[in-house]
Amino acid sequence: MNTFLTALSVNLNKVALVRNTRHLGVPSVERAATMCLDAGAHGITVHPRPDARHIRADDVRALHRLVSQRPGGVEFNIEGNPFHNLMDFVRELRPHQATFVPDSEGQFTSDHGWDFPADAQRLVPLIAECRSLGVRVSLFMDPRPKMMAAVREAGADRIELYTETYARAWGTPQQVTVLAEFAKAAEAARAAGLGINAGHDLNRDNLADFLRAVPRVQEVSIGHAFIADALEMGYAATTRAYLACIAQAMRAA
Ligand SMILES: CC(=O)[C@@H](O)[C@H](O)COP(=O)(O)O
Numbered sequence: 608m609n610t611f612l613t614a615l616s617v618n619l620n621k622v623a624l625v626r627n628t629r630h631l632g633v634p635s636v637e638r639a640a641t642m643c644l645d646a647g648a649h650g651i652t653v654h655p656r657p658d659a660r661h662i663r664a665d666d667v668r669a670l671h672r673l674v675s676q677r678p679g680g681v682e683f684n685i686e687g688n689p690f691h692n693l694m695d696f697v698r699e700l701r702p703h704q705a706t707f708v709p710d711s712e713g714q715f716t717s718d719h720g721w722d723f724p725a726d727a728q729r730l731v732p733l734i735a736e737c738r739s740l741g742v743r744v745s746l747f748m749d750p751r752p753k754m755m756a757a758v759r760e761a762g763a764d765r766i767e768l769y770t771e772t773y774a775r776a777w778g779t780p781q782q783v784t785v786l787a788e789f790a791k792a793a794e795a796a797r798a799a800g801l802g803i804n805a806g807h808d809l810n811r812d813n814l815a816d817f818l819r820a821v822p823r824v825q826e827v828s829i830g831h832a833f834i835a836d837a838l839e840m841g842y843a844a845t846t847r848a849y850l851a852c853i854a855q856a857m858r859a860a
């Protein structure tokens with residue numbers, strides 16, 4: 608029997624984005640987190656950008672508190688650029704996981720991974736610092752198998768495969784080739800001793816196919832499509848729907 612389960616971490620950036628268009632405090636990221644976790648989500652992800660366009664420092668603290676008070680191993684994942692604001696959050700809060708993303712300040716959305724070995728030297732001390740604080744480090748990466756050994760040498764625990772190219776190829780003739788690239792990158796990462804996360808533009812249509820083709824993904828973080836679905840179905844039903852996609856893929860594995 609296959610007992611492996613990919614964890615679902617819900618990214619709440621877009622709840623904060625809507626909230627920030629008024630000074631009324633709604634919709635609440637804490638209520639969103641509570642409803643998703645009550646419905647079975649395994650973790651919460653936030654990406655506090657330097658321009659605070661969505662998740663703000665107070666949200667990060669409030670969600671960290673909320674997650675810490677819940678029983679049962681719920682994970683808190685903070686994403687960001689460690690050369691901008693991410694390390695301040697890591698030092699203050701020591702989340703379970705820090706995902707390093709090479710975004711520029713004010714970037715529209717994340718659109719590329721780290722470059723190895725070019726980025727290795729400047730990342731090594733920051734990865735080491737996170738690990739000394741007990742924080743797992745995941746690096747946002749394009750599916751480039753040749754980079755994976757150097758990522759591990761730099762001290763990272765996991766990679767997060769940046770899945771936008773897959774999401775764009777899904778349902779087109781390119782899907783098979785693109786998925787093969789991701790599977791190869793995951794295999795190289797695993798062979799180097801890295802764990803594997805994945806995220807960006809995953810949704811209810813493309814998630815199960817990805818997890819079937821790229822086995823043993825430990826965590827998917829999903830935000831934009833998830834919150835769009837939640838506007839129509841509610842947080843609890845949306846969480847259950849994404850968990851069902853994961854379960855469907857696990858059954859087929
Ligand atoms: C790191 C990553 O994959 C991104 O998806 C990010 O978390 C999304 O950021 P925005 O919500 O600001 O587009």
Ligand SMILES: NCC(=O)COP(=O)(O)O
Binds near residue numbers: 808809831
């Ligand atoms: N790490 C990816 C993430 O948290 C959410 O990305 P998206 O689903 O908003 O594209």
